[in-house]
Amino acid sequence: MRVCLSWPPSQRHRNRACLAWSSAPRHLGSRDRFIGWSAPPRRANLHLLAYNTRFLILPWIKVPHLASHLLARVARRIAADWQELYAHPVYLLETFIDPERFRGTCYRAANWSYLGLTAGLGKDATSRVPNRSFKQLWVYPLRPDFRRQLGGAGHG
Numbered sequence: 001m002r003v004c005l006s007w008p009p010s011q012r013h014r015n016r017a018c019l020a021w022s023s024a025p026r027h028l029g030s031r032d033r034f035i036g037w038s039a040p041p042r043r044a045n046l047h048l049l050a051y052n053t054r055f056l057i058l059p060w061i062k063v064p065h066l067a068s069h070l071l072a073r074v075a076r077r078i079a080a081d082w083q084e085l086y087a088h089p090v091y092l093l094e095t096f097i098d099p100e101r102f103r104g105t106c107y108r109a110a111n112w113s114y115l116g117l118t119a120g121l122g123k124d125a126t127s128r129v130p131n132r133s134f135k136q137l138w139v140y141p142l143r144p145d146f147r148r149q150l151g152g153a154g155h156g
Contacts, residue, residue, distance in 0.1 A: 017057040017070055021078065024049035024094060030115040030137055031094060036152030045150045050082060052095035055106075067106030071140075075110070079142050091146040096135035104136055112138040 024046055032042055057067055075093065082090045096118065097104040104114065117134045143149060 015058070016061045017066070018054065019052060019056075019070065019074060020054035021050045021082075021093075022053050023047065024051040028094075028137060029119065030117075031139060034113075034115050034139065035092070035150050036147055037150070038153070041151035047088060048090055048150055049092045049094060050078060050090040052093060055095070065109070068109035071106060071110035071112070075140055075142065089149075091142050091149045093140040093142065095138050097138060098133060099136050100133065104138060107138045107140075110140070112140045114138055 026042075026046065032038075035042075037045075055067070055071075057070075078093065079090055082088070093112075095107065095112075097107065099117075104112075108114070115137045118132075118137055119134075
């Protein structure tokens with residue numbers, strides 16, 4: 001799913017910012033512990049998460065607090081949009097931040113939660129030896145009962 005912001009709205013061909021969303025990565029230890037997942041509920045409910053794969057505000061756009069504002073607006077709309085497009089809800093948003101390049105300030109300002117660093121393993125890693133850079137994992141629950149909706153431990 002792609003979300004693009006045009007301003008003024010009458011100029012839809014002049015995008016100022018874009019966010020891209022996809023299915024969530026399979027195994028993220030800090031996320032799975034945060035939700036309370038073991039392997040079976042993770043396999044059954046992983047599709048109920050949305051992963052923010054890209055977030056771009058064009059460099060010449062200078063609007064204070066625009067990034068956190070967009071994240072908050074998307075968080076209010078994405079569940080309904082996802083339901084309409086994919087015929088199932090989402091209850092938790094997640095993203096990675098490369099701490100060597102970014103600080104995650106806009107996610108923090110939009111009330112996302114930092115869960116920790118990834119293990120530095122790609123999805124097809126054959127060993128526990130890091131083969132990628134470590135990324136920060138940030139999440140945003142869309143509902144107070146997200147753990148119950150996702151089948152987290154004690155909510156199942």
